Amino acid sequence: MRRGWGPAVAVAALSLAACGGEGRQPSHAAAAPPEPPSPSSPPFRNVATPTAYVGDAACAACHTSAAAVYRQHPMAQSFHQLTPPVAPLESPLYNAATGFSYTVLRVGSQWYQEEYLEGPAGKRLHDLRRRMDFVMGSGHVGRTYFTAQNGRLFQLPLTWYRQHGWDFSPGYEINNARFDRVLPDRCLACHGSYPRPIPFLEGKYAALPPGIGCERCHGPGALHVAERQAGGARRPAAGREYDNTIVNPARLPLERRLDVCEQCHVHTTVTVLREGRDAFSFLPSQPLSDQVAFFKVAGSIDIVSHADRLRQSACFIATRGTSRPLECATCHDPHQPPPALPERSRPCVTCHAAAALAQRLPPAARRDHIASADCVGCHMPRVRERVPHSVFTDHWIRVVTAPLPPQPPRRGAAPIEAYFERDRAGPEAAIYQGMGAVVYASLANDGRVLAKAAAALQGALGDDTTRGEAHFLLGLAYRQMGKTDAALRALEQAVRIDSNRPDRLQALARVYERAGRPAAAIAALYRRALELQPALAWIRADYADFLHAQGWELRADAESAYRTALAEQPSLDVAWFNLGVLLTEEGRLPAASDAFRNAVQLNPFLAEALSDLVEIGTTPHAVLTVRTLGAPLETMPVRARPPGAVQLVVTIVQGRPAAVFFNLPRRSSVEILEPDGTVVRALPAGDQSTLTWDLYTERGDPVAGGLYRVRVTRRGAAGQPETLQMFSIGIVRRPVG
Known part of the structure; x- marks a missing residue:
């Protein structure tokens, strides 16, 4: 079960997946004056010393009325277990990229999302259901849904949007992840209270409290509760000006108050966690820039990046050095539900009274600026954003109809730019710029930008021996570029810095395989990766693939690893397929058919690889025979391939076994890939309509048994490879001689 980029960049993957459509606008902001130096935060003991979270119920014991009111706030309803009702879906939604259709249905008291594939005359070739277990979103903008598989949460393909109704979840129309998108920690860090995470296992938690709770803004509460219960007093202890057992954001300097909001209300294309940080390590009163590095598309500010838009406002710039600055809490009381429409302009008139405006404005404009006018509706309009079917309030307060000021000159030609000043010019700036650029280019699948980003990050790191995450990202980039030696050096350095990270160990193991290491x-x-977290099913499936490729002696270990991985995560379709291959190689055909049936039930497109399984007979170093096997299943959802599609036959070419691809477009090339995209063998382009593969890998070894993808490409007008066709093949390898 080969995978590509791991949890380290999952949040960036989700951000990029949602790209497209309206909403990202040029900033056009005039250069703001330098920010005044921010005073330090007063000390709070629940931040300075390790303190446990206690949950909202402990807060409500004393703050009963405030807790009751807050439960009506959308933030308190941002994540929870599904409770009916669920909005009906009138007609199924069709995903053109995959051919799947999706619907929402109720079975008894449970709600499900169902995927199906239609064949001729509307006959269903495939259907798959997943229960809707959890909801993310209060419904103010939308609600997206998650299913639990052995306690691990996976996003479902359909989201309900307030403005539109049901449609695909962000990014799914472009890249349909079906039921396999794991809930990233970073998403839950903003849409819920801090859970009790399970080490190295995103999407699965030992405790999962609902909604955004009190401690997200006030910090962990165990110390505060303990001292209150011990002393009973509600005022600060003698000699203290304030209660330092719990963060009160009102006592923080402006920048730290903004950080409490900006931890979730800055929206950028790429988010990189600082070295040593995780998605849940930020605490109120700490500088947010110590937690993350944000990078946005150069020269633009997302409408949904509320804090970034607010910082462009003249109101914010003019007041930020005063005792009453315009800030998030000026208009948003975090303890109260949003105000009704007539009330939301009240903060505006504290500075912009109607009488004063009447003296400044021409007569024609005065009627729009009376005391009851809706200031927000005109000066902070609702704008359609990249999130499908959604509109958000533009927090850049301005005269919207006035000409925009000239856009300040860009610094360089990089596709992204840093949000924090420390990532523009600080001592670590070049490293984090390189990390951000690598993530951006990798997820955007832009090879040229990736090469530049990797070179920049390599140069910024120099002889560094401390930044494990930077070396890890660099190694993944080099692996994606096919530069095995460079990837090996970077990943070895990442593991030397911290050998207790399963994702780094797995990535290094994969590169060692490609490099032919022992x-x-x-x-x-x-084994070390799985000792650290035995429930990492995708790594265990990779390990099973490795054992499977080693030969007959390790087949029992490989089968055990496959079955353990599938017991933890039964949705691993490639692992089911490769288990079926292993069982076929052993002659255990009924068991193999069961495994193949599970694979096809999860992913009907794998039936294509089963329709003509290729069997090769090998010694450890040579392919001696080749033939096709009959399909292992009596019925399979195989759709007819279009006319002119590339075909594959196995035969003997010049006395040697081979697979021949024919009907190729001229000047096209063929790559045989592992399911994660790792190149097994590349066949160079030519003018002929056929290409021959000798069934060996790039290193000259006989290809291992398992599932492979075939990608047919041709250089486009810009010189970049364009994918013309992709299909799957299955290979069974038997020892001979």
Whole structure:
């Protein structure tokens, strides 16, 4: 079960997946004056010393009325277990990229999202259901849904949007992840209270409290509760000016108050966690820039990036050095539900009274600026954003109809730019700029930008031996570029810095495999990763693939690893397929058919690889025979391939077994890939309509048994490879001689 980029960049993947449509606008902001130096925060003991979270119920014991009111706030309803009702879906939604259709249905008291594939005459070739277990979103903008698989949460393909109704979840129309998108920690860090995470296992938690709770803004509450329960007093202890057992954001300097909001209300294309931080490590009163590095598309500010838009406002710039600055809490009381429409302009008139405006404005404009006018509706209009079917309030307060000021000159030609000043010019700036650029280019699948970003990050790191995450990202970039030696060096450095990270160990094991390193060294990396977190099913499935490729002696270990991985995460379709291949190689055909049936039930497109399984007979170093096997299942949802599609036959070419691809477009090339995109063999382009593969890997070894993708490409007008066709093949490898 080969995978590409791991949890380290999952949040960036989600951000990029949502790209497209309206909403990202040029900033056009005049250069703001330098920010005044921010005074330090007063000390709070629940931040300075390790303190446990206690949950909202402990807060409500004393703050009963405030807690009751806050429960009506959209933030308090931002994540919870599904409770009916669920809005009906009138007609199924069709995903053109995959051919799947989706609907929402109720079975008894449970709600499900269902995927199906239609064949000729409307006959269903495939259907798959997943229960809707959790909801993210209060419904003010929308609600997206998650299913639990052995306690691990996966996003579902359909989201309900307040402005539109049901449609695909953000990014799914472009890249349909079906039921396999794990809930990233960073998403839950903004849409919920801090859970009790399970180490190295995103999407699965030992405790999962609902909504955004009190402690997200006030910090962990165990110390505060303990001292209150011990002393009973509600005022500060003698000699203290304030209660320092719990953060009160009102006592923080402006920048730290803004950080409390900006931890979730800055929206950028790429988010990179600082070295040593995780998605849940930020605490109120700490500088947010110590937690993350934000990078946005250069020269633009997302409408949904409320705090960034607010910082462009003349009202904010003019007041930020005063005792009454315009800030988030000026208009938004975090303890109260949003105000009704007539009330939301009240903060505006504290500075912009109607009488004063009447003296400044021409007569024609005065009627729009009476005391009851809706200031927000005109000066902070609702704008359609990249999130599908959604509109958001533009927090850049201005005269919207006035000409925009000239856009300040860009610094350089980088596709992204830093949000925090420390990432523009600080001592670590070049490293974090390189990390952000690598993530951006990798997820945007832009090879040229990735090469530049990797070179920049390599140069910024120099001889560094402390920044494990930067070396890890660099290694992943080089691996994606096919630069095995460079990837190996970077990933070895990442593991030397911290050998207790399963994702780094797995990535290094994969590169060791490609480099032909000793099997014992590779196995040791996999075993160490799984010792750290046995529930990482995708790594265990990778380990099973590795054991499977080693030969007959390790087949029992490989089968055990496949079955353990599938018990933890039964939705791993490639692992089911490769288990079926292993069982076929052993002659256990009924068990193999069961495994293949599970694979096809999860992913009907794998039936294409089963329709003509390729069997090769090999010694450890040579392919001696080749033939096709009959389909292992009596019925399969195989759709007819279009006329002119590339075809594959196995035969003998010049006395040697081979697979021949024919009907190729001229000047096209063929790549045989593992399911995660790792190149197994590249066949160079030519003018002929056929290409021959000798069934060996790039390193000259016989190809291992398992599932492979075939990608047919041709250079486009800009010189970039364009994918013309992709299809799957299955290979069974038997020992001979």
